[in-house]
Amino acid sequence: MKNILSMLLLLSVIIGCKSTAGKNSEVKGSSSEYGTQEDQMKYYFTATGNEPFWGLKMGREGIEFSSVISGKEKIVFPASEAIKAMDANIKMYKVSNKKSSATITIQQLECQNSTSGVISPYKVSVEIKNNSELVSTKLDGCGKYNTDYRLHDIWVLEELNGFKVFITDFQKELPRIEINAAENSFMGFGGCNAISGSIFYEKGLLRFSKVVSTLMACGPGNKEDQFVKALQNTTTYSIENNRLTLSNPSAKLLVFRKVD
Known part of the structure; x- marks a missing residue:
């Protein structure tokens, strides 16, 4: 009888641990089309686009571009200050590294994701190319600022x-x-x-x-x-x-x- 009670107690502890781990994993891993909660805490602006899929994460330590485009799967640029328009809420970032360069434009304009239908407050365009290329790849998508x-x-x-x-x-x-x-x-x-x-x-x-x-x-x-x-x-x-x-x-x- 004592052995049975010990087994039941051990089983309840194991189940409880799994349940807690699952909750913690759910919190840490929860995400949206703009990435995980950790991403949104680290980066002040995130954006995505479709056809082809691409993503953009802008932080104080750097700018990360990712896509399914061959040769542009993941490109990291140094952090950069914005060039601001005088008469509208439009910001432009010109960034480069040894292999690639890009122009990122963020405009405060309602934007709808072409796949999910989610409405975001900013329209984003990215012109990106490897330095060995003559023509930039032009991409459009939607984005948002991640409140501190x-x-x-x-x-x-x-x-x-x-x-x-x-x-x-x-x-x-x-x-x-x-x-x-x-x-x-x-x-x-x-x-x-x-x-x-x-x-x-x-x-x-x-x-x-x-x-x-x-x-x-x-x-x-x-x-x-x-x-x-x-x-x-x-x-x-x-x-x-x-x-x-x-x-x-x-x-x-x-x-x-x-x-x-």
Whole structure:
């Protein structure tokens, strides 16, 4: 009887381990047409195209192009800064290595994958060639920016327009925001009312838009309006020492502390 109980206990442990391993594998291996979660954390922009299939991963350490095209199965270029259009959200990257060169154009224009039907916010074109070739291969596809995963957290306000804040500056408690990086959205508390909205993210750019709030009347001296205005004026950010700093070219606007 004791041996039977021991066998049953061992079997339950084995099944539990397999179940946990399966869940971990599912999280790590989960992917979309733009690659795994690990890819989307490492690269700030990813793109794909069909007929023939190709993929593009752009990161701060380099740019990786892959395809089913003979001689262009995998090409890695050094990281490069964008050439920006003056009158539209269009960025061009001219990259090269010892064997190949490419021109990558990213345009903020709704784009539909010709196979999956998935709608993406950016149209991407790639002209790529080996240096021994006279003519470039031209490819079109769709892409998206991968919102910085470090933003995905709950943040409580510490500074507003360069000054430390206190609970007495607001109705009940300090403002906070909870950012959902996967859905490009946020929700939180403005110091008097509940707030929510969308975030727009590109490399080096962060905007809070479509901000809505409940309509509770705020007490005199409440700085919620200043907080929301600063949030809407944000264009850039930095994360260091568990602090999220939101700024624009004119000033540092908000500093938050990570709380979970």
